[in-house]
Amino acid sequence: MIPPEVLQLMAQYRAGLEAEMVLLHRLEHLADQQRTASHDADFHLLNVVTDDRDRMMANLVRIEHELKPVRLMLLDRHAEVGELPEFKELIDLHRDAAALVTEIVGYDSDSLGALQEADLARRFAARSLEQGENTLAAYRRVVSPPLTAATLVNRKG
Numbered sequence: 001m002i003p004p005e006v007l008q009l010m011a012q013y014r015a016g017l018e019a020e021m022v023l024l025h026r027l028e029h030l031a032d033q034q035r036t037a038s039h040d041a042d043f044h045l046l047n048v049v050t051d052d053r054d055r056m057m058a059n060l061v062r063i064e065h066e067l068k069p070v071r072l073m074l075l076d077r078h079a080e081v082g083e084l085p086e087f088k089e090l091i092d093l094h095r096d097a098a099a100l101v102t103e104i105v106g107y108d109s110d111s112l113g114a115l116q117e118a119d120l121a122r123r124f125a126a127r128s129l130e131q132g133e134n135t136l137a138a139y140r141r142v143v144s145p146p147l148t149a150a151t152l153v154n155r156k157g
Contacts, residue, residue: 002084006077009070010086016067017093023060024100030056031107038111 030053037046074081074090081087 002080006081009074010081010090013067013070013074013090014093016063016070017090017097020060020063020097023056024097027053027056028100028104031104035107035111
């Protein structure tokens with residue numbers, strides 16, 4: 001017979017994991033939006049999504065902080081609950097959450113890559129503009145030499 005406090009811990013952990021899954025699905029959607037905004041160089045949308053994502057992450061961290069002691073207590077009692085179907089469901093739910101986190105990290109890698117490419121393109125454009133300015137300045141000096149004071153030929157001639 002499983003003690004009621006262990007069943008209560010399992011119920012509490014399930015509720016927390018389900019809440020985390022809801023937040024992780026929202027984060028997945030935000031990460032996808034962030035990836036799209038990064039690829040499209042839509043920096044306004046990127047800022048909005050990043051702010052939303054920061055708030056979502058704060059909630060996720062808060063829940064995880066509350067779940068950690070419950071998870072540790074359940075692990076301590078693994079011998080009692082390890083074979084229960086409810087415990088196995090918790091393990092599956094935990095694995096689903098981990099898989100979703102891995103997927104979100106993949107979106108983040110794509111976003112980071114797009115932002116790095118955009119930064120390289122911006123630097124290349126800035127360098128090209130600078131080189132173009134230098135070339136035009138040199139060309140202008142050749143085509144339009146500066147007017148100087150009267151020379152010997154201009155005075156006598």
